[in-house]
Amino acid sequence: MDCKNLPKIELHAHINGCLRRSTLHEFLQEDNKEYQIPAVIGIKEAFEIFSWVHSVMTTKARLQRVVEEILEDFENQNCLYIELRTTPKSTKFMSKQEYLSTIVSVFTSNSRKIKAKLLISINRSQSLEEAWENLHLAQTCEKCVGLDFSGNPMANKFNYYVEVFNEARKSGLKITVHTAEIEDEEDTVDILNFRPDRIGHCNYLSERCENLVKDLRIPMEICPSSNMATIGLGSMVDHHFGKFYGFDHPIAICTDDTLLFDTDISKEYELVANAYSLGDEDLKKIVKNSAEMAFSDEALEGLS
Numbered sequence: 001m002d003c004k005n006l007p008k009i010e011l012h013a014h015i016n017g018c019l020r021r022s023t024l025h026e027f028l029q030e031d032n033k034e035y036q037i038p039a040v041i042g043i044k045e046a047f048e049i050f051s052w053v054h055s056v057m058t059t060k061a062r063l064q065r066v067v068e069e070i071l072e073d074f075e076n077q078n079c080l081y082i083e084l085r086t087t088p089k090s091t092k093f094m095s096k097q098e099y100l101s102t103i104v105s106v107f108t109s110n111s112r113k114i115k116a117k118l119l120i121s122i123n124r125s126q127s128l129e130e131a132w133e134n135l136h137l138a139q140t141c142e143k144c145v146g147l148d149f150s151g152n153p154m155a156n157k158f159n160y161y162v163e164v165f166n167e168a169r170k171s172g173l174k175i176t177v178h179t180a181e182i183e184d185e186e187d188t189v190d191i192l193n194f195r196p197d198r199i200g201h202c203n204y205l206s207e208r209c210e211n212l213v214k215d216l217r218i219p220m221e222i223c224p225s226s227n228m229a230t231i232g233l234g235s236m237v238d239h240h241f242g243k244f245y246g247f248d249h250p251i252a253i254c255t256d257d258t259l260l261f262d263t264d265i266s267k268e269y270e271l272v273a274n275a276y277s278l279g280d281e282d283l284k285k286i287v288k289n290s291a292e293m294a295f296s297d298e299a300l301e302g303l304s
């Protein structure tokens, strides 16, 4: 099945995970750094790649180019609306505020059909002080519609930051949380009891957590290639998508990191369509669900 022509919505994509390979190589060369992306990617390799990417994403010009290219790439796959997420960074050449205003200026000057919104990530390795700083940046950032919680799942637990997320919710920001990327039932139960607006991945849900997700109907972002790499699945047929799709659970199909998994949003839809024998109408329904799960009404407006 070819899903390129299907109008789509992307809800889970990290800016520094979605650079073009060619752009990364160009930046590495310019900085005299030698690195080849490994062929097989698990969690360890993923975080190694991110540290290389971060080491070259130092200037406003590079960030601007990367965000422009991401919008172009997703639009070329007939994606009408995208929520891009990122952890604000300060470098020798820009403050966190400038990092965000560079992204916002690309979104604002974007004359493309694709509409873009921003989610600000709190990284599990950040201090509580940095998490509060991210919240304050999110509250004043024009294109930001929510917070994401991501980073190394072995680092801090969700509850360490719960007050930041409570405050975010009070101020009207939506919240999505990387959930159950490793087997950690306690952390997952805390996340689910907080009732985020969306949860990402859900690779290692215990039976108790699976039931909680179903009962609470928390919308789920599925990233097929990324999830298969993390869990070590040979086929999408064995993915937890099947369990939840059967219950008519709200699910969005997303890319996560196009650079790492050498993918695009059409390929991710194709993986699911082929594994579960989905037809056009089924796929359109998933896209509609995704638009309803989006943190801005612009997603649904784009589809109609």
Ligand code: 5GP
Pocket (backbone or CB within 6 Å): 014, 015, 016, 017, 050, 085, 086, 087, 121, 123, 150, 151, 152, 153, 178, 181, 226, 256, 257
């Ligand atoms: P950035 O926030 O720098 O734009 O995007 C890269 C960052 O996103 C990584 O350093 C990591 O913190 C986070 N990230 C990307 N993909 C994943 C993932 O699959 N799981 C988790 N937990 N974090 C991720």
